[in-house]
Each structure stands twice: as C-alpha cells, then as structure tokens.
Amino acid sequence: MRKSWSVFTTDLKNISKNYVAAILIGGLIFLPSLYAWLNIYASWDPYGRTGQLPVAVVNEDVGANVRGEDIEAGKQLVDTLQDNHDMKWIFTSRQKAMEEIENGNYFAVMIIPHDFSEKLGSVVSDHPQKAKIEYYVNEKINSIAPKITQKGASVIVERVSSQFIATVNGVIFDLFNRLGIELAQDMPDIEKFENYVFDLETQLPEIHRLLKSATADANSAQKLITKAENMAPSANKTISEGLATINKTYDFLTKAENRLNEMAPKVKSDLEKASSIAKETNAFLQKAANLHLDFTEIDRVKGQMDSKMTEAIQAVEKVEADLQWLKEVSNEKGEEPTDAAAGRQQRLQEAIDRTAGLQALLHEAQNNARSLNGLVEGKQDELRQTLTDLQDLTKNTSVRLDAFIAEYENTIEPTVLTETANAKKTLQSAKSMLTTIQSTMPEVERVLKSTSKDIEEGKGLAVKALNEYPFLADKIRTLADRIRKVQGETDINEIIDLLRNDPQAERSFFEEPILLNENKLFPIENYGTGMTPFYTVLSIWVGCLLLISLLATDVERDEDLTVRQIYGGRLLTFLTIGLLQTIIVTLGDLFILGIDAKNPVYFVLFGLLISVAFMLIVYTLVSLFGDVGKALAIIMLVLQIAGSGGTYPVVLLPEFFQWINPALPFTYAVDLMREAVGGIVWHRVTKDMIFLITTAAGFLIIGLFLKKIVNRKTHQMLKKSRESGLFH
Structure with a gap:
C-alpha cells in the first residue's frame, strides 16, 4: 500500500512540476463540467419557447346557418389563436402555407376546411358528421418540433371540441331545464294520464x-x-x-x-x-x-x-x-x-x-x-x-x-x-x-x-x-x-329536480368535466432540472473516458513495484482527478446553473460515490485490456445512454434495452442523483448505493488480482496487433 501511495505522490509531483501536464490535467478536470452544463442549460426550458415555432393557420370555413342562426366556427377558432402564444401562429392562404412548409420555413400547417361550421352544425340533424382540421407537418426539419406542433394542434382541437361540447350541452341542458319546468307544470296532467290508463285498464271488458x-x-x-x-x-x-x-x-x-x-x-x-x-x-x-x-x-x-x-x-x-x-x-x-x-x-x-x-x-x-x-x-x-x-x-x-x-x-x-x-x-x-x-x-x-x-x-x-x-x-x-312499476321504483319529482338544473353550470361542467388535481410528490422546477441527473452522470463517465484517453494506466516499470502496486497507485491518481471533476460539475450545477436540488449536500456526495464507481470500472477495463478496455468503456457509454432510462422511461424502450437496464451502472447512478434532486426515498438510495458499491468493489478486486494474468494475455495480443502497422 505504501508503494502504491508512493506512485500516487509521484504523479502529483510530476503534475505540479510540469506546467503542460498541469494545464492538460486542469482541462480534463473542467471539460466534463462544460459538457454537463451546456447540455443542461440547452434543455433548461425548451417547451417554454414554443411560441417561436412558426405554424401556419389557413381558414377556408364559409360558415353555416343552423336553425336560423349563423355560425362561423372557423373565424372563432382564428380569433382564439390570435390571443394564443403557445406557438407562433401565422394566418395565411393555403398556397403560401404549403410552399413555406415544403421550404422548411413553417414547421406545421393547420387548414380549417370550408365545411367546418356546417359539419359542426350537423349535430342537430339526424346524421351528424364530425368536423375535420387538416394538419400538415414537415418532419424532415427536426425530430422534436413535429411532436410539439402536433401537441399544440391537438390542444387546439381539444379546446374547440370542449367549447363546442359545452355549447351544445348548454343548449341541451337549457332544454332539459325547460322540460323540467314543463313537467312540473304538467304534473296534474301526468297524474291524470296515469289515472286514465288505470281507468282504461278497468274498462277493458266494457270496451x-x-x-x-x-x-x-x-x-x-x-x-x-x-x-x-x-x-x-x-x-x-x-x-x-x-x-x-x-x-x-x-x-x-x-x-x-x-x-x-x-x-x-x-x-x-x-x-x-x-x-x-x-x-x-x-x-x-x-x-x-x-x-x-x-x-x-x-x-x-x-x-x-x-x-x-x-x-x-x-x-x-x-x-x-x-x-x-x-x-x-x-x-x-x-x-x-x-x-x-x-x-x-x-x-x-x-x-x-x-x-x-x-x-x-x-x-x-x-x-x-x-x-x-x-x-x-x-x-x-x-x-x-x-x-x-x-x-x-x-x-x-x-x-x-x-x-x-x-x-x-x-x-x-x-x-x-x-x-x-x-x-x-x-x-x-x-x-x-x-x-x-x-x-x-x-x-x-x-x-x-x-x-x-x-x-x-x-x-x-x-x-x-x-x-x-x-x-x-x-x-x-x-x-x-x-x-x-315506475311509481314504485322512481319518484318523478326527483326526475324533475334532476332536469331543473342550472344550464350555465352544466355547460361549464361539460366544458371541463374533469379537473386534474395535480399533486407533485417530488416537484421538479423545470425540464433542465429534471435532466440534470442524467447529464451529470453522463459527464462523470465522459470525464473518466477523457482521463483514460490521455493518461496512462501504467508507470515506467520499477523492479521494486509490482503490477498490483502500480494498479493501486495510478488508480489513486485517476480517482483524485475524477473526484475533482465531480466536485466541479456538481457544484456548478448547484451554484452556476442554479439547479433546485432538494438535498444539495447529498447531490455532491452521491456524485462523488458515482465518480469512484465509474472510475474503478473504466480504469480497471483500460488497465486490464488497454485499448480494448477503452473500446469497452465507450460501448458501455453508448448502451447506458440508450438503456438507462435517463431520457425516456424504461418501459418505452425496446425489449433489449429493458433487458439490460438492471445491469447498467447508469441506471442506479441516475436514480441516485434524482433522489438528491427531487427528494430522497432511502430504500431506493440504499438499493442504488449497494449496486454501485458492489460493482466498484468487484472491478477493484478484478484489477488487483487479475491484472497480471490479463496483462500477460493482452500484451501478446497487443504485440501481434502492432505487427499490422495499424495500431499503436
């Protein structure tokens, strides 16, 4: 252990005496932070600026006359959108809208057809027809923008539908209210009719x-x-x-x-x-x-x-x-x-x-x-x-x-x-x-x-x-x-009371029949805060890759140093730099970007634990397998970005990624950082820490006890590969 520590102290002296090395090491310490900060800042509130997405609206509706009343649903929709700033609505003609969307100047086009009001008004006929809004989207421009514009279009359709349903239901319940009043007024006649039926029943033989x-x-x-x-x-x-x-x-x-x-x-x-x-x-x-x-x-x-x-x-x-x-x-x-x-x-x-x-x-x-x-x-x-x-x-x-x-x-x-x-x-x-x-x-x-x-x-x-x-x-x-039977089971006065409701209140109810009473158990301030755990964990792994790409995992052979001592001594150097990277990136998240972490201390501490685990994994792979280990570390990065559930829920991923998800360090690292940001549930933290510590310990044991054997095999393979003149 003393010789391993000697290797570590020697590395620190060399860095401090060589300014070039110091600059490079300093860059390696700060570079992963930039990767995290820029991505987090870029995704801070992307949906808050959808008002800059140009979406064309074409109104071709000619209106309709429904039972003596003129309706212009298309014009009403346009008036509604003019006061809506969710997107950059552009009102133009069909020809210009289609030209601009093909040229990529508009992300989407919504066309209100000429029979829009007519079909909405058909609800009072024997054969009602659904009104349609034509929607065109250029998916070639951007993969996310079409989803955003489609969501905006869906919201508009839902809003028009809810308003229309509320209007129709308002008329219906107004009729119900009048019907209830008329029923109340006609109750003597209804009772008289019932008596007529009963009398008629008794008079059937005479008839x-x-x-x-x-x-x-x-x-x-x-x-x-x-x-x-x-x-x-x-x-x-x-x-x-x-x-x-x-x-x-x-x-x-x-x-x-x-x-x-x-x-x-x-x-x-x-x-x-x-x-x-x-x-x-x-x-x-x-x-x-x-x-x-x-x-x-x-x-x-x-x-x-x-x-x-x-x-x-x-x-x-x-x-x-x-x-x-x-x-x-x-x-x-x-x-x-x-x-x-x-x-x-x-x-x-x-x-x-x-x-x-x-x-x-x-x-x-x-x-x-x-x-x-x-x-x-x-x-x-x-x-x-x-x-x-x-x-x-x-x-x-x-x-x-x-x-x-x-x-x-x-x-x-x-x-x-x-x-x-x-x-x-x-x-x-x-x-x-x-x-x-x-x-x-x-x-x-x-x-x-x-x-x-x-x-x-x-x-x-x-x-x-x-x-x-x-x-x-x-x-x-x-x-x-x-x-x-009805008299025995139903009280018509209750039916009248049910019909005689406030039409305006009923209309308001059907305009928004269900209110979403949202209770955020672990509220996240914005999208950037929500993505911070993923990008922070990703930057820590990237920092590890940068280190193993520029720094050597072995030292010049000294007859007094064993393979295990070299592994342990250089590991301390990598861990030190990795911890510095993590401290900078986590503190920068908190104080530079202003991430609202519910447990900021644990955010830093969890980051340090993740850095140790990741460094042991990456360092051990490269220490044992050399360039092949680097490749393995990169492959792991790729698999973990897609399969860890950092961006999309695991259940939405293909079956392969769902299958490998439980075995990926990213899965537990991202979850651990989310606990610190959103609010800690300790049994989840315990599970995540056990996996990371166990994995790190496993790689540490492999490095300490199998490095010599593996290096012997990889050295022969490396020598053979260099003979091709393609590998260094």
Missing part, C-alpha cells in the same frame, strides 16, 4: 262489449239504410202523388170557394124570399081574419096561401140543398178530424135540420090552408080560429126565417168561408212542405249513400278494433304495469 255492440249496431244500421235507400223511389213517388192530390184538392176548394161566393147571395135571397112570403102570408091572414069569408073568398085565400107556401117551401128546399152541398164539400176536403171541423159539420147539420123544420112548418101551413073549405058552412068560429092558428104559424115561421137568415149571414157563411180559406192555407203549407221534401230527396239519397259508405267504413274499423282488441288490451295492461 270489448261496446265494440261487439257497435259492430252489431253497424250491421243493423246498414240494413236500415239499405232499406231506406230501397224505399227512396217509393217515397219520391208518394211525395209526387201527395203533391198531385194537394193540387187537386186545392183546385177543388178554390172552385168550392168560388161556388160558395156565387151561391151565398142566392141562399140569402131564397131565405129572404121565404121570409117575405111568410110575412106576406101572415099579413094576408090577419086581413082575412077580419073579413066575412064565403066559399068563393076562402077558395081564393086558400089558393093564394097554397101558392105562397109552395113558393116558400121551394125556396127553403133550395137553401137546404145548398147547405147539404156545403156539408158534403166540407167532408170531401180530406182534413184530419179536429174540433173546429167537427163544430163546422155540427153547425151545418143544425142549419140543415132547421131548414127541414122550416119546411115542416111551411108544409103544415099549406096543409092548414088547404083544409079551409070544410070550415066554411056553419063553422065560422072554427075557421077564424084556424086562420088565427095559421097566422101564428106563419108568424113563427117568419120569425124563425129571419133568425136563420141572421145566423146564416153572421155564422154559417163566414164560418164556411173562413174554414175553406184555412183549408186552402193548410194545403198550401203542406204543398210547400212536400215541395221542400221533394227538393231535398236527392240530398237525402246522397246522404244515405254516404252514410252507408261511412257505416261500412265504421263497421270495418269496429271489426278491426275488435280484432285488435286482444293486442290493445295486452299493451294497455303492460303500460299500466310499467306505470305502477
């Missing part, structure tokens, strides 16, 4: 009976209408015949009225004539009673009286005949039996009876007059009595004729004329009614045909409804059961 009854009634109605249609021609014929009868009767009454008007003066004249004869006879008898009558005179009086009585009887007979004719005419009018008609008939019959009575009186007077001849001889007193009785008889006849004349004038004649006029008026009304009925018969026939057709259709519907009744009844019962 079935009514359908069957309606079908039977339709059949009966159809038969009746068919019968009525068949009777329509007969009804037309009857109406025509009735009109003809009315016309005939009306004409007959008109003639009777005219006849009555013609006959009335004559009847009156005949009655007046009979009355006059009775009066004259009465006067004659009064005069005759005061005279002395002989046979000749009596015969003359008898002849005169007989003649007058005959004339009066004939006049009354004519009146009776006329009254009988009126009665017959009254019976032939075909009127319905009424109290007025019966009264008229009774009055006419009484008048006829009274004319018969008058005739009897006149016949009695005539007979009495004819009996005067037997009373002349010796019976003057009886004659005079007979004349007196005859006088009274004629006087009574005259009075009765005058009364009959008055009754005829005041009652019989006006009554007959009035009743005739009324009969004519009634016939005229009946004629008008029948004429109206006759004019409506075509419409009646049309209505009957239409009704027959409607009843046929109604019958068909009734039959169809009857046939569909089982299905309908089943559906109604199913609906009632579902309503009862």
Whole structure:
C-alpha cells in the first residue's frame, strides 16, 4: 500500500512540476463540467419557447346557418389563436402555407376546411358528421418540433371540441331545464294520464262489449239504410202523388170557394124570399081574419096561401140543398178530424135540420090552408080560429126565417168561408212542405249513400278494433304495469329536480368535466432540472473516458513495484482527478446553473460515490485490456445512454434495452442523483448505493488480482496487433 501511495505522490509531483501536464490535467478536470452544463442549460426550458415555432393557420370555413342562426366556427377558432402564444401562429392562404412548409420555413400547417361550421352544425340533424382540421407537418426539419406542433394542434382541437361540447350541452341542458319546468307544470296532467290508463285498464271488458255492440249496431244500421235507400223511389213517388192530390184538392176548394161566393147571395135571397112570403102570408091572414069569408073568398085565400107556401117551401128546399152541398164539400176536403171541423159539420147539420123544420112548418101551413073549405058552412068560429092558428104559424115561421137568415149571414157563411180559406192555407203549407221534401230527396239519397259508405267504413274499423282488441288490451295492461312499476321504483319529482338544473353550470361542467388535481410528490422546477441527473452522470463517465484517453494506466516499470502496486497507485491518481471533476460539475450545477436540488449536500456526495464507481470500472477495463478496455468503456457509454432510462422511461424502450437496464451502472447512478434532486426515498438510495458499491468493489478486486494474468494475455495480443502497422 505504501508503494502504491508512493506512485500516487509521484504523479502529483510530476503534475505540479510540469506546467503542460498541469494545464492538460486542469482541462480534463473542467471539460466534463462544460459538457454537463451546456447540455443542461440547452434543455433548461425548451417547451417554454414554443411560441417561436412558426405554424401556419389557413381558414377556408364559409360558415353555416343552423336553425336560423349563423355560425362561423372557423373565424372563432382564428380569433382564439390570435390571443394564443403557445406557438407562433401565422394566418395565411393555403398556397403560401404549403410552399413555406415544403421550404422548411413553417414547421406545421393547420387548414380549417370550408365545411367546418356546417359539419359542426350537423349535430342537430339526424346524421351528424364530425368536423375535420387538416394538419400538415414537415418532419424532415427536426425530430422534436413535429411532436410539439402536433401537441399544440391537438390542444387546439381539444379546446374547440370542449367549447363546442359545452355549447351544445348548454343548449341541451337549457332544454332539459325547460322540460323540467314543463313537467312540473304538467304534473296534474301526468297524474291524470296515469289515472286514465288505470281507468282504461278497468274498462277493458266494457270496451270489448261496446265494440261487439257497435259492430252489431253497424250491421243493423246498414240494413236500415239499405232499406231506406230501397224505399227512396217509393217515397219520391208518394211525395209526387201527395203533391198531385194537394193540387187537386186545392183546385177543388178554390172552385168550392168560388161556388160558395156565387151561391151565398142566392141562399140569402131564397131565405129572404121565404121570409117575405111568410110575412106576406101572415099579413094576408090577419086581413082575412077580419073579413066575412064565403066559399068563393076562402077558395081564393086558400089558393093564394097554397101558392105562397109552395113558393116558400121551394125556396127553403133550395137553401137546404145548398147547405147539404156545403156539408158534403166540407167532408170531401180530406182534413184530419179536429174540433173546429167537427163544430163546422155540427153547425151545418143544425142549419140543415132547421131548414127541414122550416119546411115542416111551411108544409103544415099549406096543409092548414088547404083544409079551409070544410070550415066554411056553419063553422065560422072554427075557421077564424084556424086562420088565427095559421097566422101564428106563419108568424113563427117568419120569425124563425129571419133568425136563420141572421145566423146564416153572421155564422154559417163566414164560418164556411173562413174554414175553406184555412183549408186552402193548410194545403198550401203542406204543398210547400212536400215541395221542400221533394227538393231535398236527392240530398237525402246522397246522404244515405254516404252514410252507408261511412257505416261500412265504421263497421270495418269496429271489426278491426275488435280484432285488435286482444293486442290493445295486452299493451294497455303492460303500460299500466310499467306505470305502477315506475311509481314504485322512481319518484318523478326527483326526475324533475334532476332536469331543473342550472344550464350555465352544466355547460361549464361539460366544458371541463374533469379537473386534474395535480399533486407533485417530488416537484421538479423545470425540464433542465429534471435532466440534470442524467447529464451529470453522463459527464462523470465522459470525464473518466477523457482521463483514460490521455493518461496512462501504467508507470515506467520499477523492479521494486509490482503490477498490483502500480494498479493501486495510478488508480489513486485517476480517482483524485475524477473526484475533482465531480466536485466541479456538481457544484456548478448547484451554484452556476442554479439547479433546485432538494438535498444539495447529498447531490455532491452521491456524485462523488458515482465518480469512484465509474472510475474503478473504466480504469480497471483500460488497465486490464488497454485499448480494448477503452473500446469497452465507450460501448458501455453508448448502451447506458440508450438503456438507462435517463431520457425516456424504461418501459418505452425496446425489449433489449429493458433487458439490460438492471445491469447498467447508469441506471442506479441516475436514480441516485434524482433522489438528491427531487427528494430522497432511502430504500431506493440504499438499493442504488449497494449496486454501485458492489460493482466498484468487484472491478477493484478484478484489477488487483487479475491484472497480471490479463496483462500477460493482452500484451501478446497487443504485440501481434502492432505487427499490422495499424495500431499503436
């Protein structure tokens, strides 16, 4: 150990006495630090300057009209990007944008197509279409820039989508809110509908009976209408015949009225004539009673009286005949039996009876007059009595004729004329009614045909409804059961409360339904700080490579020095320089770059441990294998850069690198430095330190105990390789 220390002290003296060596060693000490610092500074915050990446935006959207409202989603997107500084947005035409991206002046191009708004608006149609944004990227320019621009484009698309979803959902929840209000207002109607369904369910048997009854009634109605249609021609014929009868009767009454008007003066004249004869006879008898009558005179009086009585009887007979004719005419009018008609008939019959009575009186007077001849001889007193009785008889006849004349004038004649006029008026009304009925018969026939057709259709519907009744009844019962089930499981008031939410709050929710509540367990200030462990570890290994590239691992052979002593002595020199490199790079990270390490002391100490481990590995490889060892150290560097997980997570690496990752010193060195930067978890630190110390100890043992054997073999190989003139 003392001789090894002697080798180390000799190296320090040589460095201090030779300024060139001192300068070179100083450069070797600081050079790895520059490698780390420059890389860390370069990657300090690369994503904080994405606003300098030129990305073109082309808006070709022509807008759209959705349910009466104009929308310009493309313009709104452009307005949004104008206030966005995540990238350097350049708004231009398609032609210029494509030319510039091909020339490498733009990293990406976003083109908003002409139908952008139209397709967004199709969400309210039956066939909604997704809107598209064309995205062009020139990946030849840089490998990272396309990923950044793509991320920016994705963020913009997500933002537009979230805003659009929020807008649509705002409208939907506004509709839901109004629906909830309407449902609350319609709750009585909903409950009434439920009751209707339940009532309908209970009424199903009665509905079935009514359908069957309606079908039977339709059949009966159809038969009746068919019968009525068949009777329509007969009804037309009857109406025509009735009109003809009315016309005939009306004409007959008109003639009777005219006849009555013609006959009335004559009847009156005949009655007046009979009355006059009775009066004259009465006067004659009064005069005759005061005279002395002989046979000749009596015969003359008898002849005169007989003649007058005959004339009066004939006049009354004519009146009776006329009254009988009126009665017959009254019976032939075909009127319905009424109290007025019966009264008229009774009055006419009484008048006829009274004319018969008058005739009897006149016949009695005539007979009495004819009996005067037997009373002349010796019976003057009886004659005079007979004349007196005859006088009274004629006087009574005259009075009765005058009364009959008055009754005829005041009652019989006006009554007959009035009743005739009324009969004519009634016939005229009946004629008008029948004429109206006759004019409506075509419409009646049309209505009957239409009704027959409607009843046929109604019958068909009734039959169809009857046939569909089982299905309908089943559906109604199913609906009632579902309503009862919903009532049992769901409170519609809760649904209404759910619908009646704040539309703006719901819109805000769907614009950002999930908030990422980020909790950083081991926060890292920026990207450069996050990359510091990797670049620091990498610079330590690079420092080791620089040392073994410029410094020799062996010393000039001294008979007093063994291979093991040389290995140990020169190792101390390498370790010293390596530790100085590590101190400079770690302190520079902390104080020059301002790395925010949570445990700065451990950051330096862990760096020193890593430096010792790396130096033992690299120094031992070169000490044992010479140039081949250098190559092995470089190969290890390459494998560890890719497979240690320093830049990308191990799970994202190819399977080969995932396989070798647990065996690489970089894996544990980078993890150890990350613990110092982000915050220490001691069981991880312990695991990392055990691996590094174990690995370093292993290489130290190999160097101490196998150097002589390995050097013998490598010396022969080196000698043989130099014979080729290609290797030094």
